[in-house]
Amino acid sequence: MTLQEVSKIARKGEGLQVEFKKKVAHPEKIIREVVALANTEGGHLLIGVDDDRTVSGQRYIEEDIFLLNKAIHEGIKPAIDYELHTVSINEKKGVAVYTIPKSFHRPHYIIDEGRKRSFVRVEDRTVQASKEMWEILRRGKKEQDIIFRYGDKEMKLMQAFNEQDTITVKQYAKIAKLPRFIASKTLIRLVLANVLMIIPQEQEDLFKLRPTQED
Incomplete structure (x- = not known):
């Protein structure tokens, strides 16, 4: 160089x-x-x-x-x-x-x-890196098809995104009335499925919908 x-x-x-x-x-x-x-x-x-x-x-x-x-x-x-x-x-x-x-x-x-x-x-x-970011790094090394279904907790998440651009694990757990570890696992899975994207922060990471090609 x-x-x-x-x-x-x-x-x-x-x-x-x-x-x-x-x-x-x-x-x-x-x-x-x-x-x-x-x-x-x-x-x-x-x-x-x-x-x-x-x-x-x-x-x-x-x-x-x-x-x-x-x-x-x-x-x-x-x-x-x-x-x-x-x-x-x-x-x-x-x-x-x-x-x-x-x-x-x-x-x-x-x-x-x-x-x-x-x-x-x-x-x-x-x-x-948060616990969520660590897990996404670990599991995201290989291309894989993440299969999930839109159940009640996923629907509540999508409803929340109609009202706000980003969400934290803590906010999602409160909105969906979920234990924190379930909220965390759900958000991680949706990031790995390319439905959401994670924005690491000093305090709490933010999650948002991944833009579609049409966007």
Whole structure:
């Protein structure tokens, strides 16, 4: 990868498939971005790029690469695939480009305070994956035909969508008078059946009807 190619990626700004870091100050936090990219649509993690999209580089970039590689190999489960390119700006500064493909082995996760935590990208942000998002990642790796019938609880959900664009698991459980775990399983199944789409959030994920081709 050339400096011109790095600059082209940087000019587009951070987004679903691009994340910038000036330096590897806290590798245990940066690997969350790597996990999120692999769990979502893949993309590029750039080390040595400022928030304003300036490709300023980092002094002794090899040290940053060593720290981040170590964190990736030791902290992410299951092991993750990536390509690494180092681009020199001058004798002292360089940029590291981690290219992470969308992974078939998702959900990837880290162990944080004894708990498994997974992450996904939402626009230009990384958010922790909910239990529902985790299950959708796990079961959505393979193409499969999800068969379900529209029963009473599904009809109540569709009626709710006549009045609001999005719904949370908690809202659906209340509307349909369901235990939370049943509401959760129903929404997961409808996402896997391509009836609904999930919008991960910091607090509660949102579910909405997937647009049809006519829409």
